[in-house]
Amino acid sequence: RPIEAQGAGFALEEGVDALVISADESMLDAAQSVKIQRMERKVEAPSPSGQRTTRLDLSVLEVEKVQEAGVGDRYCLDFLTLFEPGEGVLVGSSASSLYLVHSETIPSTFVPTRPFRVNAGAPHTYVLMEDGTTKYMAELESGDVLLAVKTNGDARGVVLGRVKIEQRPMLKITGINRRKTHQNANLSHVFMQQAETVRLITSESAAISITELKQGDLVLGWEGHDARHVGLPVDGGIEER
Structure with missing residues (x-):
């Protein structure tokens, strides 16, 4: 058959x-x-040494502020494969500046690890796919292939098995990219669930809970360089705030 x-x-x-x-x-x-x-x-396929098929040039974002953002829809992404410590997915409110969100591979006081999961944020958030396009979190479906990224930029495709959506208290994390100087282009933000198990990754490759983030902390991200329309980079005067 x-x-x-x-x-x-x-x-x-x-x-x-x-x-x-x-x-x-x-x-x-x-x-x-x-x-x-x-x-x-x-x-x-990876080489016998375990080398990944893709490498991204990650950037550093400086945390400007962390604010309570009320209650919103939180999206947990569950995959068909397990993540490694130091590995996560890239998400953000602006396609030109994405934040590397750590997978749930780190033990917590309150809940066991979920190494197949990334607590990835709100429905409007962009997420980077394996093919270099972006999707809104709300558009994701089981079977989609996202890009899993390590702290050194090595990346691989991972298949999404399920999306879990629940209402949770959220935080807004605003970051500055010091390499960008044009008007508001250096500012970006991401909304994440207010929970100790939700972590970004510092510039020194250490996972840090978003409940512990403070002004001046340096976290890893990625510059998309272009605005997006239906997930594809476009030229033009699109500004995202």
């Missing part, structure tokens, strides 16, 4: 060497799809 081609093609992570199929058009299409995915996987 066509639905079984995917399972055979990737069984035990390696897959079979060949598929013997009938001349049915649906079977031919399914086999061709598996072949293409196998070829893409060979191109994108």
Whole structure:
């Protein structure tokens, strides 16, 4: 059956060497799809040393202020794979300045670790996808592929399994990018749940709870350089505040 081609093609992570199929058009299409995915996987696979397939040039944002922001919809992103300590996803209210939010891989006094999860913020927030586009948090669906990023910029694609949305007290974190000087372009912000388990990553690659953030702290992020329209970079006079 066509639905079984995917399972055979990737069984035990390696897959079979060949598929013997009938001349049915649906079977031919399914086999061709598996072949293409196998070829893409060979191109994108990490080297034996564990090197990632992508590297981003991360930037440093200086915390300007942390403010209570009332109650809002908080999005937890649960993935089909486990994160490593020091790894998270890039999110922000402005597509040109995203913040690296740490995964829930660190033990807490109140709750166990959830190494498959990132508590990623509010529905309007941009999140960076594997293909370099962005999506609003509210647009995400199971099966989407986001970019998981480590503190050194190494990155990989991770498949989203589920989104958990709950109303929670939120904080607004405003940061300054000292490398930007044009009007308000150096200012950016992100809204996160007010909880000790929600963490950004400092410029020294240490996770820090957003409830402990203070003015002058330096955290890791990424400069998108361009404004976005339907997730794609565009030229023009778009300003996000």
